[in-house]
Amino acid sequence: MKTKMPSQSGNRLVVLGSRKAGKGRVWLVGAGPGDPDLLTIKALKALQGAQVVVHDGLVSQAILDLAAADARRIGVAKRKSRHSYAQDEINRMLVAFAREGLEVVRLKGGDPFIFGRGGEELEACRAAGVECIVVPGVTAALAAGASAGGPLTHRGVAQAVTFVTGHAASGGEPDLDWASLARANQTVVIYMGLSTAAAIAGRLIGAGRAASTPALVVENASLPNEARIVTTLGALGEAVAGLAGPALLIVGEAMALAQASDIAAAVIPSTTQAARA
Numbered sequence: 001m002k003t004k005m006p007s008q009s010g011n012r013l014v015v016l017g018s019r020k021a022g023k024g025r026v027w028l029v030g031a032g033p034g035d036p037d038l039l040t041i042k043a044l045k046a047l048q049g050a051q052v053v054v055h056d057g058l059v060s061q062a063i064l065d066l067a068a069a070d071a072r073r074i075g076v077a078k079r080k081s082r083h084s085y086a087q088d089e090i091n092r093m094l095v096a097f098a099r100e101g102l103e104v105v106r107l108k109g110g111d112p113f114i115f116g117r118g119g120e121e122l123e124a125c126r127a128a129g130v131e132c133i134v135v136p137g138v139t140a141a142l143a144a145g146a147s148a149g150g151p152l153t154h155r156g157v158a159q160a161v162t163f164v165t166g167h168a169a170s171g172g173e174p175d176l177d178w179a180s181l182a183r184a185n186q187t188v189v190i191y192m193g194l195s196t197a198a199a200i201a202g203r204l205i206g207a208g209r210a211a212s213t214p215a216l217v218v219e220n221a222s223l224p225n226e227a228r229i230v231t232t233l234g235a236l237g238e239a240v241a242g243l244a245g246p247a248l249l250i251v252g253e254a255m256a257l258a259q260a261s262d263i264a265a266a267v268i269p270s271t272t273q274a275a276r277a
């Protein structure tokens with residue numbers, strides 16, 4: 001089923017489709033890893049039609065600037081150890097704005113359903129009888145692999161890719177299936193793993209993955225300050241020292257193809273890039 005998009009005519013919001021007047025909606029939108037050029041067209045349209053934008057800490061200013069000038073922007077930063085809003089407060093906020101009849105964009109870094117707690121927000125909307133439309137985004141792993149030229153799957157070398165969290169809900173090390181992640185010829189992408197990198201590497205090696213397995217660390221993927229480090233599983237703990245994130249750790253044989261940041265990143269010759277220069 002096609003969802004009708006809200007659109008903008010001058011500064012006035014025009015809502016297309018047969019939606020009942022006065023009924024608000026929540027758009028759960030993936031903002032991608034940071035580079036505005038990695039937004040989907042659907043995300044851009046939702047943003048341009050929003051009356052309220054509720055965004056988290058990983059969404060860049062350049063992306064927030066794409067929303068209508070008169071849209072209300074509310075930051076609900078949920079960075080590790082600095083929760084400015086609890087998840088249930090955010091859920092209630094989204095429902096309350098939609099009940100006021102507003103077009104609400106909940107803008108989240110990457111993809112809303114990859115370590116983004118998007119499922120909880122969707123459930124809250126459903127429970128409240130509020131329409132919620134999910135717009136996928138480019139998750140950080142895809143941007144990191146693309147920048148470095150490190151394919152997450154690679155014929156004959158990486159037949160599977162697994163996204164895991166490096167951070168346990170209760171703090172500390174995550175409880176993962178190390179034996180399965182330690183098997184060769186697969187890529188393991190670790191989100192939120194900076195503080196547990198050494199411990200995770202130790203677990204994987206302990207479970208049988210070779211310490212010489214190629215590894216890639218990408219900080220601020222897709223952003224102008226992106227940094228890429230090519231290393232090995234055995235040296236992963238040392239490699240992340242001094243990084244402040246956000247960063248991804250990618251472990252697997254296919255990362256032998258990845259290139260570190262000193263190799264000039266490709267520049268996309270587009271009108272938006274030229275305009276930004």
Ligand SMILES: C[S@@+](CC[C@H](N)C(=O)[O-])C[C@H]1O[C@@H](n2cnc3c(N)ncnc32)[C@H](O)[C@@H]1O
Binds near residue numbers: 116190193221223245
């Ligand atoms: C709460 S998770 C959100 C993931 C997001 N929903 C996604 O799909 O990319 C936050 C973690 O994602 C990773 N991350 C997000 N943006 C990133 C970026 N631009 N570069 C590297 N890692 C990023 C980091 O591991 C960070 O700690």
